[in-house]
Amino acid sequence: MENKEIMIKVKDLRKEFRKAVKEPGLKGSFKALFNPKYDIVKAVDGISFEVPKGEIIGFIGPNGAGKSTVIKMLTGILTPTSGECCIDGKIPTENRKEYVKEIGVVFGQRTQLWWDLALRETYMVLKEIYEIPEDAYKERMAFLNEVLELDDFITSPVRTLSLGQRMRADIAASLLHNPKVLFLDEPTIGLDVVVKDNIRKAIKKISEESGTTVILTTHDLEDIELLCKRIVMIDKGKKVFDGELSELRRRYGQMRELKFELKNPDDFEKLSYKKDFSFADDDLSIDRTGGTVNVRFNSDVVTVEKMLSYTLSKVHVKDINVKDADIEEIIRRLYLGGGETDETADSHL
Amino acid sequence: MMRYIRLHKIFIKQDLKKLMEYKVDFLLGAVGFLLEQAAQILCLGIIFAGIPALCYTVDGVVVDSWGFNEVLFIYGFSLIPKGIDHLFFDNLWGLGYWIVDKGDFDKYLTRPINSWFYVLCEKFCVDALGEIIIGIVLIIYSTLSMPAQVADAINWWRVLPVLAVMPFAILIFTSIKTATAAISFWTKRSGHITHMCYMTNEFAKYPTKIYNTFIKTAITFVLPFALTAYYPAIYILRGESVWSLPVTVLVSLALFGISQLIWYRGISSYESAGS
Ligand SMILES: Nc1ncnc2c1ncn2[C@@H]1O[C@H](COP(=O)(O)OP(=O)(O)OP(=O)(O)O)[C@@H](O)[C@H]1O
Ligand SMILES: [Mg+2]
16 A cells, blocks of 8 residues: 555446437437437446546546546546545535636647637637646746747748647647646557657656646557556446556456467478467467467467477478567457456555 | 637638639629619518508507618618628637537637637637628618608717627627527537528518517517617617617627527537547
């Protein structure tokens, strides 16, 4: 147990959406008009977690898992169906105006800035909105300018910015008032490697220098590896993992990758791992391009030693090596296997 | 409050700048609006060419009548509060038509200002200046061309109380727009509802007395557009319907209260959009 001040406390948070179901065609439209039927979508289905002050925490999960919905509830945009969330002692939907002074929000998918306003004016408007004193504003602007390099496009209207520029502009806008908590929903979506790198560095620096607590969602695992000590994985509205990245590796990291080059590509036919070792579908995958073969397997089912000796006894190889599966592979398996809730996963707290 | 006015000023400046950029767009909009108004006024003219005055009769006895100039005056007056609301608070239309539907309302909830004010102050609709100018022109024209006995009935001092009540007349438009736009928080889209309510505004441009009790009550108390047009105009013209001035204040405040209630209830039902 770390004895750190808790910034965000979320308990059994739920959000249900009602979706009207309509049968196809005109007849369906009529039916829907007079006797509307609804499906309940449990977008977030009982999620609990806590975040200590100053931590950067990453949310991952497949499309439609409920990540954005959680962020929207934490930022006071959506009212939870049930459950609690409490950030720095405040409940987002109660006294929203006071609450949002303390947070910054960025949605990678859509800008919150004013389309026609030049960036410089945008920040002036925000200064007005957040009632930031002149000195603090100047100092903050200088800092953000340095980490996000806004100078090149500060006089351009938002509508003319490239995606990468716009993202930097949005992030700067969310940080102008020095919030205690920063929410970033896919802050690196659609960006090139260099800009991604810049943004990651900026987030890291801001968190370190201002002690800002950061929650981010992403599909880019590099974001997670470079920024977050801790991850929360969500699937179908439920939390399936909560802990440190190394913990995830340790727990799900039995996957190994065996890579070799055949002297004679036709020899491939001689190898039948699946049959000879009776692997389950999840535990084995094979890629082959020409003579190069890539076998991913679960080393809990068959040891590395056995796999090696089997391979070498069946075929002649030019080159062979074994390595740990990377984090991406682990997550892929989790997404595919997903589903079961992991209540024991709170090892971090 | 000052903060909101300062914010609004920034956006007004911005929209004026944009206007300079998209001159053609603005001109086309203005011409379209002028044609629409001209058609309506022409209709009035044609009707009045055939009859000397619009009469209200009970059992065949003429109880009250309004000449062309008076009707034109009322018509012109009706454009002013409507135009002012349109000028400053046009963004509510967007709310009902697409902002909520697309999930773009999110951004109004993440800033530490009143969400309703934020929506209002974000847009300045220059097109509405046309409405206001036409209103003023019609008022001036109809007064200048009035027969002597109609013109003599006007007491220009009565303009002062009407001006004092004007903000409340504007508030009637803003509140109706707010309430109907806020329905979109539940239904995603409600622009057509706002539009329907605005249709009843057409009734309010003519003497209320000519309608049956149902319509009369509706446009006086429920969607009280008559309070923004016929009543204040006829008060200036003839000193009739003094009661409508305090009623305008009360009714507009009540409507405003209801609209705010719907607004805040709506926000907690707002569902954003996927992605
Ligand atoms: N406004 C809404 N109305 C109805 N259903 C919604 C709404 N927003 C989200 N959903 C549903 O809730 C579920 C979770 O969506 P959410 O956007 O939170 O997923 P996500 O984890 O952010 O996915 P992605 O990685 O694709 O962004 C999805 O099934 C989605 O269809
Ligand atoms: Mg999302």
